[in-house]
Amino acid sequence: MQIIHTDCLVLGAGLAGSAYALHAAKAGFRVELLSLGEPLQANSDWAQGGIIYDTNPDPAELTRDILEASDGTANLSAIEQLVREGPAAVKELLLEELQVGFDRDEAGRLDLTREGGHHERRIIHAKDATGHAIMASVVGRVDHTPGITRRRNFAGIDLLTLSHNAADNRERYEPLTCFGCYALDTVSGEVVAFVARKTILATGGLGGIFLHTTNQPGSVGHGVAMAYRVGARLIDLEYVQFHPTVFIQPGVQPFLITEALRGEGGVLVDARGLRFMDSVHPLGSLAPRDVVARAIKQHLTATGDNCVYLDLSVLTPDFIRERFPAIYERCLAGGIDITRERIPVVPAAHFACGGVHADLHGRTNVRHLNAIGETACTGLHGANRLASTSLLECLVSAKSAAQADAVELTAGQFHPPEPREWTSPVKEADPMLVRQDLQLVRTTMWNYAGIIRSPRRLARARRILLELREDIQAFYRDCRPTRELIELRNAVQTALLVVYAASLNPVSKGCHYVVAEK
Numbered sequence: 238m239q240i241i242h243t244d245c246l247v248l249g250a251g252l253a254g255s256a257y258a259l260h261a262a263k264a265g266f267r268v269e270l271l272s273l274g275e276p277l278q279a280n281s282d283w284a285q286g287g288i289i290y291d292t293n294p295d296p297a298e299l300t301r302d303i304l305e306a307s308d309g310t311a312n313l314s315a316i317e318q319l320v321r322e323g324p325a326a327v328k329e330l331l332l333e334e335l336q337v338g339f340d341r342d343e344a345g346r347l348d349l350t351r352e353g354g355h356h357e358r359r360i361i362h363a364k365d366a367t368g369h370a371i372m373a374s375v376v377g378r379v380d381h382t383p384g385i386t387r388r389r390n391f392a393g394i395d396l397l398t399l400s401h402n403a404a405d406n407r408e409r410y411e412p413l414t415c416f417g418c419y420a421l422d423t424v425s426g427e428v429v430a431f432v433a434r435k436t437i438l439a440t441g442g443l444g445g446i447f448l449h450t451t452n453q454p455g456s457v458g459h460g461v462a463m464a465y466r467v468g469a470r471l472i473d474l475e476y477v478q479f480h481p482t483v484f485i486q487p488g489v490q491p492f493l494i495t496e497a498l499r500g501e502g503g504v505l506v507d508a509r510g511l512r513f514m515d516s517v518h519p520l521g522s523l524a525p526r527d528v529v530a531r532a533i534k535q536h537l538t539a540t541g542d543n544c545v546y547l548d549l550s551v552l553t554p555d556f557i558r559e560r561f562p563a564i565y566e567r568c569l570a571g572g573i574d575i576t577r578e579r580i581p582v583v584p585a586a587h588f589a590c591g592g593v594h595a596d597l598h599g600r601t602n603v604r605h606l607n608a609i610g611e612t613a614c615t616g617l618h619g620a621n622r623l624a625s626t627s628l629l630e631c632l633v634s635a636k637s638a639a640q641a642d643a644v645e646l647t648a649g650q651f652h653p654p655e656p657r658e659w660t661s662p663v664k665e666a667d668p669m670l671v672r673q674d675l676q677l678v679r680t681t682m683w684n685y686a687g688i689i690r691s692p693r694r695l696a697r698a699r700r701i702l703l704e705l706r707e708d709i710q711a712f713y714r715d716c717r718p719t720r721e722l723i724e725l726r727n728a729v730q731t732a733l734l735v736v737y738a739a740s741l742n743p744v745s746k747g748c749h750y751v752v753a754e755k
Contacts, residue, residue, distance in 0.1 A: 255270070285497070291324065303320075364563065419659055448679040450586040461612065507540060507545050546581055554577075666717075
């Protein structure tokens with residue numbers, strides 16, 4: 238077994254993981270940056286709308302919008318950190334160092350847009366492909382920064398802890414401590430032990446445990462499942478945000494339709510042209526995401542329709558093509574000319590507001606194990622996330638964690654031990670069965686633990702998933718690991734954790750909506 242030693246091991250190369258790697262490397266530390274696929278195969282790359290850049294000297298307005306979107310449940314300390322440190326994080330890395338090509342007006346000022354839940358225009362953007370513009374710049378900088386080793390096509394299997402994986406058995410008497418990860422090189426099939434002084438979970442979200450999602454393939458809560466298996470605290474997992482507007486058309490791969498279209502004047506209507514959101518919330522089509530997604534679900538149930546529509550008739554064709562070129566082209570390829578036709582949309586799983594519990598420096602209850610970005614939960618989003626906070630959270634949490642780690646790494650108080658040798662089984666898993674089991678996870682979560690839940694539905698989901706987890710553990714225990722098998726193992730575990738959290742919370746708040754049994 239190959240063993241690689243480093244200062245910082247980062248699992249996940251989206252914006253949070255990449256930004257952390259840059260900060261840590263600039264501080265003089267060695268970084269191993271692992272990703273499931275290519276650098277741009279991250280949820281951050283698919284972010285369309287933008288990133289908050291709020292230079293308003295009065296932080297109360299943004300604070301109010303974040304708290305209101307969370308249904309009054311967000312952690313005020315986490316909000317304060319984001320509002321206080323966010324502008325500098327954006328300015329230093331994205332505007333000054335990387336000079337990302339955000340849209341500007343004729344005078345050269347940053348163009349500001351508005352999205353759901355925002356009372357002010359405070360979001361900067363690069364057309365309708367902001368995440369890609371940011372990630373393309375970040376990836377280029379990572380690849381030219383000394384001290385960072387990028388490793389593509391690596392899947393984390395299990396975190397290394399003193400309790401379970403140290404070669405010296407006496408290490409189990411130490412406090413719960415992480416010192417790296419076993420990871421699979423999915424190209425060679427070899428398992429590598431990465432031994433690290435700091436391990437950072439930045440694996441993104443868990444939308445892939447649902448049948449319909451806006452997330453990249455493989456987003457099944459890898460960080461949540463790995464952290465759970467070593468005893469990390471998890472929190473708020475019942476709060477899974479469903480994005481209200483995902484393009485739906487027979488024979489076409491669904492894709493996200495940015496909220497910025499509604500921020501620019503688009504409105505939601507049903508098949509009869511009724512603006513149904515106007516009677517649901519004072520902000521109408523720009524209500525917080527949980528409100529809109531739930532209203533769409535309830536309206537479709539009541540009418541029997543397959544979708545609702547985004548009406549852009551107040552926008553000129555030239556503005557649509559100029560401001561939203563990527564969405565225009567993708568919809569056109571799907572048979573819809575959005576300069577003349579309404580966009581058919583439905584909700585889909587989008588963002589995990591909960592995750593691995595972390596403080597404002599990324600610290601978990603496991604020593605030397607950090608969590609940042611969507612994998613983590615500081616309480617910033619509470620029961621529901623405000624639009625365009627996710628990329629900003631990635632930057633702020635990455636910078637804060639890296640700065641705190643630099644202090645501890647410089648002190649040099651932790652010296653990781655050698656890990657136990659990995660022994661890999663030799664049997665091959667049946668790929669058809671693996672795919673079928675993963676499909677069962679997704680349909681179960683969509684049908685029984687989706688936008689609208691009930692105690693009876695959640696109980697059924699838990700029974701199905703418990704039996705499936707036992708089958709998976711028994712059937713695949715003797716099979717050598719593959720990316721698909723790792724994904725299935727983590728998906729069923731994450732799904733169970735979401736269902737269990739939802740079952741324990743009878744109070745409807747934000748993304749978690751429970752109907753009473755009749």
